[in-house]
Amino acid sequence: xxxxxxxxxxxxxxxxxxxxNMLFRICLVILCNEKDAEDAVQDTFITYLTKSPAFNxxxxxxxxxxxxxxxxCKNMRRYNIIRKHLDINNLQLYSKNDKNxxxxxxxxxxxxxxxxxxxxxxxxxxxxxxxxxxLAITTSAxxxxxxxxxxxxxxxxxxxxxxxx
Amino acid sequence: MDxxxxxxxxxxxxxxxxxEDRVKENSGKKKTVxxxxxxxxxxACAFGILLAIMIGMPYLTKSGEVTNFSIxxxxxxxxxxxxxxxxxxxxxxxxxxxxxxxMDRILSISGDGANLIFTDIRLKITGEQxxxxxxxxxxxxxxxxxxxxxxxxxxxxxxxxxxxNFITRxxxxxxxxGIKEVGSTYTVNYNEQENHQYSIAIPHNGNEVIGDDVxxxxxxxxxxxxxxxxxxMVTQELDAISLKLK
Numbered sequence: 001x002x003x004x005x006x007x008x009x010x011x012x013x014x015x016x017x018x019x020x021n022m023l024f025r026i027c028l029v030i031l032c033n034e035k036d037a038e039d040a041v042q043d044t045f046i047t048y049l050t051k052s053p054a055f056n057x058x059x060x061x062x063x064x065x066x067x068x069x070x071x072x073c074k075n076m077r078r079y080n081i082i083r084k085h086l087d088i089n090n091l092q093l094y095s096k097n098d099k100n101x102x103x104x105x106x107x108x109x110x111x112x113x114x115x116x117x118x119x120x121x122x123x124x125x126x127x128x129x130x131x132x133x134x135l136a137i138t139t140s141a142x143x144x145x146x147x148x149x150x151x152x153x154x155x156x157x158x159x160x161x162x163x164x165x
Numbered sequence: 166m167d168x169x170x171x172x173x174x175x176x177x178x179x180x181x182x183x184x185e186d187r188v189k190e191n192s193g194k195k196k197t198v199x200x201x202x203x204x205x206x207x208x209a210c211a212f213g214i215l216l217a218i219m220i221g222m223p224y225l226t227k228s229g230e231v232t233n234f235s236i237x238x239x240x241x242x243x244x245x246x247x248x249x250x251x252x253x254x255x256x257x258x259x260x261x262x263x264x265x266x267x268m269d270r271i272l273s274i275s276g277d278g279a280n281l282i283f284t285d286i287r288l289k290i291t292g293e294q295x296x297x298x299x300x301x302x303x304x305x306x307x308x309x310x311x312x313x314x315x316x317x318x319x320x321x322x323x324x325x326x327x328x329x330n331f332i333t334r335x336x337x338x339x340x341x342x343g344i345k346e347v348g349s350t351y352t353v354n355y356n357e358q359e360n361h362q363y364s365i366a367i368p369h370n371g372n373e374v375i376g377d378d379v380x381x382x383x384x385x386x387x388x389x390x391x392x393x394x395x396x397x398m399v400t401q402e403l404d405a406i407s408l409k410l411k
Contacts, residue, residue, distance in 0.1 A: 001381055012192040020185055025178035038184055046190040094181070101172035122168040141285075160209045 015045060019062060023069045026119055028094060030073040032108050044069040066124070067134050070116055106156050114149030117142055191261050232393045238408050253397055255410045269381045281305060281366040282375065283344065284406055288397075295355040303380040307347040309362040315341065321388030367399060367406075375401040380411065 023044055027037035047068050053060040095104060107115065120126045120134065128146070132139045180188070239250040290298050300307065317323055318341045322332075335411040344366075353361045367379050379399040386392045396411040 012189050016185060016189045016192065020188060021179045024180045024184075025175055028178060029175060040181075041190050042191055045188065049192055094178045095174055096177040096179070100170045103167070103171045104174040107175070117221065119175065123172050128259075 012045065012049060016049060021063050022062075022124070023065060023096075026066065026116075026124075027069055027106075029108055029119055030070070030112060030116060032062055034094065040069055040072045043072050063130070063134050066120070067136075070135065073116075074112065082107075101158075102160075103148065106160075109115050109151055109156065110152055114145045117145040118149040118153070121146060180324065195324060232385075232395055233387075234290050234295060234395075236383055236395060236397065236410075237289050237291065239289065251408075253408050253410055282369045282401075283308065283366045284364055286365050286408070287362050288381070288383070289358055290355070290383060290385060290386065292355075295385050296388045297352055297354055297386045298358070299350065299352040299382075299384045299386070301350040301363065301382040301384070303382075304377060305365060305367040305379060306349055307345055307351055308366045309363050310346040311343045311345045313341050313343060317341070342390050365399070367401075375399070 020041065023041045024037055027040040028034060031040065044065055048065060053064060055064065081104050095101065107118065110118070116135065117131055120131045121128070126134065128139050128142045133141045135142070209411060224314075236253045237250055238253055288300065311329060313329070324343070327343075328346040330346050331344040346362050351361070351363065365381070367375055368377075369375055381397040381399060382394055383397065384394045397408050398411045400407045400409075
């Protein structure tokens with residue numbers, strides 16, 4: 001039986017063009033610091049090009065890159081005890097949709113674990129079981145983090161509208 | 166909360182052109198270098214010799230004490246698979262596990278649930294001729310996740326008899342999940358470790374931070390009557406738990 005194997009040349013130009021912005025936005029939202037986000041994306045691509053892993057298809061390749069990038073971000077967060085936060089005015093440098101900068105700001109202030117799960121589910125469109133595989137956690141942990149993230153997000157948004165801060 | 170708007174805002178984030186060029190340039194520089202065949206063979210030989218030494222070598226604690234068993238830590242997925250499996254050594258192993266997932270949803274029936282950080286960490290021992298293993302915690306409790314029905318949920322006597330002191334429940338679920346208290350120590354037969362997968366609940370200082378260092382003593386009794394012990398130190402790093410041999 002003929003087995004189809006997805007194959008793509010591990011070249012820097014192609015992967016940065018294809019996945020650069022996707023990984024950068026994930027890393028920026030997690031790390032809240034553009035320099036750290038750039039470093040995390042850079043490290044992810046270097047790991048990719050050094051290891052040259054084999055993938056079944058482009059979705060497999062994308063999920064692998066997200067796993068490496070989110071792990072890199074988690075390691076970087078671990079050593080940054082003081083949470084750095086990107087000033088909302090600086091968001092305009094990277095986000096072209098300025099209407100919803102306040103929503104983005106709320107998302108970035110979430111704790112890392114629920115934030116990553118919300119990003120993968122609502123922004124990248126992954127299902128619960130797919131996120132569980134990418135992050136190597138259980139499906140119930142994904143559901144709990146989704147629920148917790150939604151709760152915190154709603155609460156912080158409600159407080160801002162109520163008290164105007 | 167409009168998640169479509171959040172999605173629009175996040176997907177509009179892009180790298181600047183200068184940043185994109187930098188990433189391309191730096192990634193290209195670090196591309197795989199061709200492997201020198203001769204040095205590869207030398208490295209393979211060195212690795213082979215090292216592997217041969219390691220296979221025959223007993224396990225060492227930090228104090229240099231020799232033991233004949235190794236301890237691994239892992240989390241258990243819903244379908245019974247082990248996740249994040251890590252061998253515990255004298256080097257710190259950080260395990261990024263769900264220490265926060267049970268917060269805000271715990272209903273304490275009795276006991277001190279509010280003062281415990283519930284982790285998903287489980288331990289397993291590997292070695293030869295091991296009869297039983299006894300784990301002892303210097304602080305906190307070993308716990309077991311259990312599932313029960315509404316009928317059992319309303320039977321307070323049954324809950325107390327089973328030592329189910331804490332209850333978590335997913336909203337809109339008919340299934341009740343409980344945390345059963347196993348105690349600060351338990352003994353398990355080596356061949357029955359799979360049937361007694363208990364995780365660890367650690368006391369915190371009121372701000373979700375581990376107060377004092379917690380030590381887990383893992384005492385192994387061999388079939389010839391001899392016994393050995395390794396101590397594991399548990400520490401906390403942000404929202405992860407670290408384990409290392411003391």
